[in-house]
Amino acid sequence: MMSRFDAAAQLLGVTEEMYYILKVPARQVMVGLPITMDNGSIKVFEGHRVIHSTILGPSKGGIRLDPAVTLDEVRALAAWMTWKCAVVDIPYGGAKGGIACNPREMSAGEIERLIRAYTVAMLDVFGPDRDIPAPDMGTGPREMAWLMDEYSKSRGMTINGVVTGKPLVLGGSLGRTEATGRGVTVAALSAMDKLRMNPYRSSAAVQGFGNVGSFAAELLHERGVTVMAVSDVTGGYYNDRGIDIGAALAYRNANKGTLEGFNGAERITNEELLALPVDVLVPAAKEDVITAENADSIQAKMIVEGANGPTSASADDIINEKGIMVVPDILANAGGVTVSYFEWVQNRIGYKWTLDRINRRADRNMKDAFDRVFETSQKYKVSMRLAAYIVAIDKVASTYKYRGGY
Numbered sequence: 001m002m003s004r005f006d007a008a009a010q011l012l013g014v015t016e017e018m019y020y021i022l023k024v025p026a027r028q029v030m031v032g033l034p035i036t037m038d039n040g041s042i043k044v045f046e047g048h049r050v051i052h053s054t055i056l057g058p059s060k061g062g063i064r065l066d067p068a069v070t071l072d073e074v075r076a077l078a079a080w081m082t083w084k085c086a087v088v089d090i091p092y093g094g095a096k097g098g099i100a101c102n103p104r105e106m107s108a109g110e111i112e113r114l115i116r117a118y119t120v121a122m123l124d125v126f127g128p129d130r131d132i133p134a135p136d137m138g139t140g141p142r143e144m145a146w147l148m149d150e151y152s153k154s155r156g157m158t159i160n161g162v163v164t165g166k167p168l169v170l171g172g173s174l175g176r177t178e179a180t181g182r183g184v185t186v187a188a189l190s191a192m193d194k195l196r197m198n199p200y201r202s203s204a205a206v207q208g209f210g211n212v213g214s215f216a217a218e219l220l221h222e223r224g225v226t227v228m229a230v231s232d233v234t235g236g237y238y239n240d241r242g243i244d245i246g247a248a249l250a251y252r253n254a255n256k257g258t259l260e261g262f263n264g265a266e267r268i269t270n271e272e273l274l275a276l277p278v279d280v281l282v283p284a285a286k287e288d289v290i291t292a293e294n295a296d297s298i299q300a301k302m303i304v305e306g307a308n309g310p311t312s313a314s315a316d317d318i319i320n321e322k323g324i325m326v327v328p329d330i331l332a333n334a335g336g337v338t339v340s341y342f343e344w345v346q347n348r349i350g351y352k353w354t355l356d357r358i359n360r361r362a363d364r365n366m367k368d369a370f371d372r373v374f375e376t377s378q379k380y381k382v383s384m385r386l387a388a389y390i391v392a393i394d395k396v397a398s399t400y401k402y403r404g405g406y
Contacts (some may be wrong), residue, residue, distance in 0.1 A: 003313040005079070008389035011380055018397050025075055026059075027051040027092075031121040033099070035113050043148075045101050045274035047118050049125055052078035052094040055400050058129055059095035060085060060337060062136025062165075063118075063143070065111070069098035081307060081337070083392035084330040089368040090341045095131050097122075103138045114301035115143050119150040126151055128348070131379040134166040134340050145170055161347035164340035176336075180306070181284075182359070183213025183335015183366045187327045188216075188280055188304040189223060190370040195302065195325065200224035203242075203278040205300070207231050207270060208285030209259060212306045212333065214249060216282055221245040225280065229273045231266070234258050236273040237265035274298060283310035290315050298324065307327040320383050328385040330392065331373055338362050 003025075009019055033045045051059045060270075061081040062370055074096045082094030099118060125131050126147075135144055142165045151162045160171030168174070175182075192199060192278050204225050206217040209232040214381030217227050226242040228289050237243065243265050251262050274281065274290065275297040283289050290298065295311075295318035302325040305311065310328060311319065319326055346352055377387035 002012055002076075002318075003394075004316075004385060004389050005083075005393070008386050008393050011230050011382065011386065012390055012397075014393065014397060021400060022053075022393060022396060023077070025050050025052045025078060026054055028071070028075070029122065029125055030071065030119070031118045033114060033121060035110065037110055038107050043115060045099050047097070047121065048074045048100045048123055049093070050074045050078040050095060050385070052096075052132060053082040053396065054093040054130075055396050055403065056082075056086060057091035058093065058287070059131045060092040060125070060134065060164075060340065061095035061097065062134045063097035063099070063139050063147075064136035065103040065114075065138030065143075068102040073097045080330060082390060082396065084334045084337055086392035086395040087331050087373065087393075088338055088365055088387050090337060091265065092132075092337070092341065095133075097133055108142075111143065112146050115139075115146045116150045120154070121146045123151070125155055126162055128159060128344070132161070132340075132344060133163050134337075139188050141165060141167045141172060141180035154330070161344050164343045166343070173339055173346055173358065174355040175362065176343060177211065177340045178219075179339035179362060180212045180213040180333050181217075182255060182362065184204070184212065184216040184282060184304055184306045184332050185219040185223065186335065186363050187304075187332040187365040187370055188220065188225075189305045190280070190367055190374075191302050191304065191325055191327050192280070192335040194374060195276070197203055197279060199369070202226070202280060203228050204280040204282060205229040205273050205276045205278045206282040206284060206306075207236075207273050207289065208283065208307065209248070209252060210284070213282065213284035214252070216284060216306055217243075218245050218249065218376040220280070220282075228278055228303075229268065229276055230259070231270050231273050232259050233270075234260040235268050236268040236304050237262055237308060238268045238273070239265040256343045276300070280304060280373075282306050282307050286310070288312045290319070292318060295319055298322070300324060302327065305332045308333065315384070316385065326383060327370070328384055328388045331369060331384070335362055335366055335370065338365050347355065348402065 077096035085092040166172040229238040277299040281300035288311035292314040295315035
C-alpha cells in the first residue's frame, strides 16, 4: 500500500506535512478480549481497530476474524479503505478491524461472545456518525447483527446505522450481497469499452469463486463474455468453449460451497488459470497472487482486481511493461462499499430503496469513478493504479486544506 501511495504522492507534489497527515492513522486501538469458551475455559483474544482517516466523513471498514490478523495488516487495509472511498466519491474515511482467531474452530456461541465483547470494547470508537463497521473475512450478516444489537443495548435504542452488511430484516440493503461482484463487472465492461473490446467476442478467467468471483463470473457471462475458467480452493476449472456458470453455481451450492468434482470443465491449477490467454483476468481470491515470479507469464489483455491487493507491488512494473491494463482493487472492488454507503443512507432516512434504484445508482457511481481514474491516467501518463491513488490522495488532501488543522 505504502509503495503505491509514495509514488502517487510524489507525482502530485504533496508537501512533506501533508504526506504525514495522510500517512499516519488517526487512531489505533488494541484490546484484549477474555472469552469463556464452551468447555468453561477462558481464552484471551487480541482485537484491533484502526481509524486511518475521518477527513471526508465517518470512518468505514470491515471486521475480519482470522488467525493471521496483525496490526500492520489492519493499518494497511484501513488506509486502502480511505483511498477506496475517495476514489468512488463516498463521504467516508477509512477504517479496518480484526480479531486474531480461527472462526472455523469456534462454535457459533463462542463467536457471538467474541463479537459482543469486541463491540463493548469499541463502544467509544463505533457510531453511525463516527466509525461504521462491516463484514470482512470470517464475518457476515450474522456477526453484524450481533454487533448492532450489542451497540444498541448500550445506547438504549435500536441504532441500525452503526453497521452495514446486516440481514435485510435488521435494516440491511437489497443488492449488498452481489454489490462487489457487480462493481467488478461494471469496471471490466468500462475498461473493455476504452480498449474497444466487444464483450460478445471476449473471454475471461476468474480466480476465486466466492462471493465476489462468482457474482462477477455470472454477470460477465450475462453480458456476453465467455468465462473460460473459474477456480476456488480446490483448484481451477477450464473449458475452452466457456463454462456454464449457472451449472457451476448450482453445483457449488449443493456441494458444501466448493467446486470439487465439477465435471463441466477440465482441472487446471490456480497458477495455470492466471496464465491463460484470455482477454480479462479477474483475481478475486486473496492478496499477492500475481507477483514478480509469475507476472511475466500473464497473457490477459486486462486485469480487473476483485480481491484486495491481488497484485504485489513488485509485479506492477512487469505488468505495465507488458501493456496490460490493470483496473486496481481500490476502484474495481469498490461496489461493495458503495452499496454499504447506500445501506447507511437508508438507515438514516428510515426508508428502503428498491433493488433497481440501488443497482442503477451503484452502476452509475462505479462508471463515473472509472472515467475519473481513466482521465487521470491519461493526464499524468501513468497506470490506472497510480491514477486511482492520485484521484484519492488529491481528494483527501484538498478536503483537509479546506477544513484546516491546528
